[in-house]
Amino acid sequence: MTTLAARQGLDLVRWVLATLLFIHGLARVLAGGVAPFGAFLDAQGFPAGLVLAWAVTVFELVAAPVMAWGRWVTPVALVFAAIYACGIWLVHAPAGWFVVGLGRNGAEYSVLIIACLLANAWAYRRHPRLSKGAEP
Template sequence: MKRNDDWLWAILRVTLAILVAAHGWARLLHDAVAPFGAWLDGQGLMAGAAIAWAVTGYEIVASVLLAAGRYVFPVCLGFAAIYLVGLVLVHLPEGWFVVGLGRNGMEYSVLLVCTLLCVGVHYRKGGTSA
């Protein structure tokens, strides 16, 4: 018996869109783009301010595309790349746990990257867009 679980994938896709949009909107609305850029510069990346604005803009614009089910595979790959870099630069050095036995660890980032990749591959392989 074939299951029609397209609505489950749509719920997951929209939930991811909301989660990643929150990153960009929070950074923009709380004037945190410039400090993010300065932090990136401090990590040895060139053009930290430009990267910070690009990431923030991507999180805001691409989350709308993701929620709408447009260009899901490349959008998810872009998000996964961004959050993999964040995982390595920020969360990996802090260990595994976000709370409890640690602080600011990588467990949420790993789940986010894995889920983004699963959703992206699902839609690339012919999952419906809405």
């Protein structure tokens, strides 16, 4: 980053994203939502829906703190973006754009999360011309 303020702003976005993504997985576990998520994936034609549901949930619980810590931000953010893109495809796009107000359960919140994830992935990518340990 070129300025301290820009770096601090990106850190804030990364920490908030990581917190939201962690809570998403934690809430699923605490509410007993992993099995229904797996059944939903099975119904959509995914093989081993319960295994996939647990994989997504464990990823949220493990990778979100890693991203908050500032480690492996680019690959973690890209995987999260892919997961949320699938969520849009399977759940949110059919419900429309708006989450509340003019609609319900739409894609707008997920689009914002994906944009923030991709911005972090871009900012933390490794530049071939930079030294191995260089900051983004």
